[in-house]
Amino acid sequence: MKLLLLLLAFFAFSAARAQSAAPATVAPAVLDPAKPVQVVEASCGQCRLGLPGKSCDLAVRFGGHAYFVDGTTIDSHGDAHAKDGFCQAVRRAEVQGQVVNNRFVASYFRLLPEPTAVK
Template sequence: MKKILLIGVLYVCFACSQGKKQTAEVSCGQCQFGLTSQKGCDLAVRLDDKAYFVDGADIDDYGDAHDKDSGFCEVIRTAEVSGEVVDGRFKVNSIDLID
């Protein structure tokens, strides 16, 4: 019984540590959100009107960043994201594109 309780507690702790999912805008930090602290094209999220570069996912993980219709350097997309802001950067657990 103690093992089952321990497993349950560990599961709950792990699930809570993943961060709650929230809707955010996802795009290129430089091309679409005007971030200038890095050179080149890098993935960023905008939460509550503030943009953050993303750690844990790459801009090309979701297709060609420069695709005219869906690339992050060309359009801002909506996604369900989980993670947390740490030292001014978004440490991502997951990104699920909505559009």
């Protein structure tokens, strides 16, 4: 009986951890033609855009202001610490969404390809 209770507790704990480790919601890649699209600078808010914090978090900059992003994450768009990653470079992205409580809530986020060098 004790073994059964122990196993049940273990599985309940494992399920709770798996649920809390689920990836954050990623903004859909479907453009809403009824909403305006902005091309913004996207990067790590702390490493590249001067926002406060102690971890690497996705941010966008437009209109002279930088905002942390809700609706997608820094790791949803590749390795943030790669040579072209958000912690190493400021990239361009097409976005739809709005600023709410000084954060950009993305309903659409598409990282644009980097320009190729002319040889």
